[in-house]
Amino acid sequence: xxxxxxxxxxxxxxxxxxxxxxxxxxxxxxxxxxxxxxxxxxxxxxxxxxxxxxxxxxxxxxxxxxxxxxxxxxxxxxxxxxxxxxxxxxxxxxxxxxxxxxxxxxxxxxxxxxxxxxxxxxxxxxxxxxxxxxxxxxxxxxxxxxxxxxxxxxxxxxxxxxxxxxxxxxxxxxxxxxxxxxxxxxxxxxxxxxxxxxxxxxxx
Amino acid sequence: xxxxxxxxxxxxxxxxxxxxxxxxxxxxxxxxxxxxxxxxxxxxxxxxxxxxxxxxxxxxxxxxxxxxxxxxxxxxxxxxxxxxxxxxxxxxxxxxxxxxxxxxxxxxxxxxxxxxxxxxxxxxxxxxxxxxxxxxxxxxxxxxxxxxxxxxxxxxxxxxxxxxxxxxxxxxxxxxxxxxxxxxxxxxxxxxxxxxxxxxxxxxxxxxxxxxxxxxxxxxxxxxxxxxxxxxxxxxxxxxxxxxxxxxxxxxxxxxxxxxxxxxxxxxx
Numbered sequence: 026x027x028x029x030x031x032x033x034x035x036x037x038x039x040x041x042x043x044x045x046x047x048x049x050x051x052x053x054x055x056x057x058x059x060x061x062x063x064x065x066x067x068x069x070x071x072x073x074x075x076x077x078x079x080x081x082x083x084x085x086x087x088x089x090x091x092x093x094x095x096x097x098x099x100x101x102x103x104x105x106x107x108x109x110x111x112x113x114x115x116x117x118x119x120x121x122x123x124x125x126x127x128x129x130x131x132x133x134x135x136x137x138x139x140x141x142x143x144x145x146x147x148x149x150x151x152x153x154x155x156x157x158x159x160x161x162x163x164x165x166x167x168x169x170x171x172x173x174x175x176x177x178x179x180x181x182x183x184x185x186x187x188x189x190x191x192x193x194x195x196x197x198x199x200x201x202x203x204x205x206x207x208x209x210x211x212x213x214x215x216x217x218x219x220x221x222x223x224x225x226x227x228x229x
Numbered sequence: 230x231x232x233x234x235x236x237x238x239x240x241x242x243x244x245x246x247x248x249x250x251x252x253x254x255x256x257x258x259x260x261x262x263x264x265x266x267x268x269x270x271x272x273x274x275x276x277x278x279x280x281x282x283x284x285x286x287x288x289x290x291x292x293x294x295x296x297x298x299x300x301x302x303x304x305x306x307x308x309x310x311x312x313x314x315x316x317x318x319x320x321x322x323x324x325x326x327x328x329x330x331x332x333x334x335x336x337x338x339x340x341x342x343x344x345x346x347x348x349x350x351x352x353x354x355x356x357x358x359x360x361x362x363x364x365x366x367x368x369x370x371x372x373x374x375x376x377x378x379x380x381x382x383x384x385x386x387x388x389x390x391x392x393x394x395x396x397x398x399x400x401x402x403x404x405x406x407x408x409x410x411x412x413x414x415x416x417x418x419x420x421x422x423x424x425x426x427x428x429x430x431x432x433x434x435x436x437x438x439x440x441x442x443x444x445x446x447x448x449x450x451x452x453x454x455x456x457x458x459x460x461x462x463x464x465x466x467x468x469x470x471x472x473x474x475x476x477x478x479x480x481x482x483x484x485x486x487x488x489x490x491x492x493x494x495x496x497x498x
Contacts, residue, residue, distance in 0.1 A: 115263035
């Protein structure tokens with residue numbers, strides 16, 4: 026059981042990463058990775074939403090009427106997303122980031138990772154593993170977000186977390202890197218790297 | 230237990246929805262104060278940015294309390310005017326208009342079924358003589374609004390700041406994110422005697438022979454963001470049009486105003 030729990034946690038981080046292997050949550054990973062700060066807040070928000078929604082729905086799993094299963098999931102996920110948005114709005118430190126991420130926080134509702142993991146895991150497992158599965162999938166998503174944002178902020182603005190890095194050496198920020206297509210190119214490169222390490226993902 | 234029973238399904242979904250609604254209502258109510266404080270500080274930092282007391286990024290670093298203190302230090306008078314240029318009422322010096330209040334006034338200016346009364350348009354005058362007025366309108370995906378700062382002559386623009394709810398990142402969002410777009414307003418002059426008070430158009434920044442900017446009421450629109458540019462243009466025309474009589478009457482000596490209310494107030498001062 027312990028090995029299985031470990032597998033639940035580690036699998037989504039690399040081998041079964043929601044973005045690079047399951048190809049879920051691509052849209053927001055292109056949109057919110059212009060700065061590391063934005064990506065970090067987005068990653069944490071998704072971790073909280075996936076973790077707690079999985080936990081709640083796993084607790085309810087035996088009572089949910091089969092025919093309205095998806096609607097019940099949607100209501101719980103939507104509640105979590107609105108809570109996260111409201112909380113981000115009420116702190117001075119996160120208000121500006123929440124404004125910058127604008128619609129994308131709200132759109133966590135439509136992030137396939139959340140509903141996908143609830144359907145595939147939380148409804149068939151006990152609360153503790155479901156909670157860990159949600160957290161781990163959120164983290165797998167967050168790691169990719171941070172990698173993409175690292176390169177985009179470094180090359181697109183010459184900064185990291187808002188601190189001048191390349192700018193100090195007279196670097197001229199590249200505008201292409203700021204635009205979403207470059208995030209897709211980066212994402213493609215990450216998938217390429219992962220597939221050359223993990224040979225079993227390669228199609229024959 | 231048969232969870233597929235109709236009665237069970239209806240009762241279950243009802244309970245879930247009621248519980249979720251109660252949780253959200255409770256959280257929303259208990260966080261509202263903090264959110265409003267953040268929104269107010271944000272609005273104030275936008276006005277200060279328009280009036281060129283600093284950049285938006287600087288105000289963000291200062292924190293809410295410092296922004297409010299800076300505003301209290303710089304603001305001289307605030308009051309509302311109607312579309313005839315007459316003063317309606319004084320505003321407390323810590324009062325600002327949130328986007329939702331601007332929206333209400335926007336309906337009042339434009340007329341139609343959402344009118345809640347006569348327009349009461351806020352005017353904020355800083356100690357250095359700069360007058361800041363808001364604008365509000367529809368962009369491509371949602372509302373756009375902002376603040377325009379005028380010099381003492383009542384027509385030369387000293388600065389501007391715009392914000393939006395959901396314009397396209399990298400295109401329409403440039404009204405907020407691109408300082409060079411906002412900088413284009415600086416030095417231009419609004420034409421309060423015409424219906425097109427200010428224009429955001431293609432090729433709106435002609436140069437003089439010596440390379441300096443022609444001072445007119447036009448600036449260049451944003452490439453790839455035609456609808457946002459048009460929306461902002463309409464918002465500016467509508468709002469500055471509503472302020473036109475106030476500015477025409479106020480210029481150049483800002484104190485010699487027209488209405489009785491303004492006169493009596495000036496005497497009290």
